[in-house]
Amino acid sequence: MESRAVPQDEISTHTNTRKAIYATDCNGAYGIVPSSGWEVEAEVTLQAVDELVRLASEAYDKVVTGVASPLYFYMFARRMDLDILAQASGIGKWWLKRHMRPDVFAKLPHKTVARYADALGMEVEALYQLPEKRPERA
């Protein structure tokens, strides 16, 4: 790719940072050209982010209707899935799934909830309630 063909689409996903792209100058010599992004990249990044928001908002509804515990919502809100949260908290998947039930979650010892809170990077108390706003896709 020639340096003048390096996209400068100022995509929103980059926010204030440019990416180093290798491209050739008019003599064919390679160098780094900072790029403010390519719309192709924005397309796929936003697609992935949208999917995560979709999962989080569906989880939000399940918690509101009493089908799942808040832990279920926060797992998706932190862009995790069962595997990632199980590994990050060190609590097995079988247990994790059980703790997604509101009645089971409500009775969990503080110690266990603290492990989840730590893995999710939040305070223990906050893990018991949903945020006021349902996550929405941009």
Next chain:
Amino acid sequence: MRKPSLPFVHEHAAHCESGVMARLLFHYGLPLSEAMVFGLSGAMMFAYIPFVKLGGMPIIAYRRMPRAVIKGIQKNLGVKMKMETFPRPDLGTAALDRLLAQGGIVGLQSSVFWLPYFPEDMRFHFNAHNLIVYGKEGDEYLISDPVFENPVRSSIKALEKARFVKGMMAPKGLLYYPQTLPETIDFAVVIPEVVRKTARAMLKTPVPIAGIRGIQSLAKAIGRLQNKDRRYARLFLGHIVRMQEEIGTGGAGFRFIYASFLQEAGVLLENRNLSDCSQMMTAVGDQWREFALLIAQSIRKKKNPAIDFPAIQKKLENVAAAEAEVYRTLLHSEL
């Protein structure tokens, strides 16, 4: 640890691991460009591993496993790195602080998600990111993250969390820096050796998940998306492009950086064949970009309701064929 002679200077790079290694080596007295580090490490690859999933998507990589650059440079250039992991976060932080107090700069492995300076839309759970810490001010670390244009900062707590996240490819607080550097490097020997090894690995993989055969398998998988769930199919296609363009590859999934390496190697060894292959690789990179563009146009919702999977498959098969030709040329020319 050798005492660095110069004040640290941040430099923008395409990829985290090769960028960090190039900066560490430069700072401690072995100036090599990022492209040379990437090429000489032998980390150039392609892999499509349908049975290992991360975040619901199969592994698609345009290079070897994380840490392959660090390992490859040690093996191929005779550099010796000190690499240390820690059983507890406080030990890792203490070790980092000690090295900084001695005036060193340190390479670290970390999660992407927990680094506070990452843009919101780029924060995913990937645990094998690399960065350099070059100082500390108050309760903040001064960080040179090569994929960022300018130096950044992180609180002590946030960096500790990012270094000690558990899960796939967990960093375990890994820190590293050069311990011994080679007196001389015989590029006339090393370059042809590594270039041939890379070419052979890309062409002659025993399993259809790596190298050119990996690209061909991915092309077939795209063809099969026709019968899969629509949403999954779109996400899968987007995932390929993200691995190729979004995550810091220098464009076209490392193919441009590799072309840059071949060019630099050609100049260094005054070898016309390397320069010619650099141009071929650039053309291959351009085709990878066309492939990405084709996908982005296909998954853009309103304009194209139906995705032409066979056309995308065909495009990727052509890319695979063109890339294979570069490696064959490299193997059969005098280097």
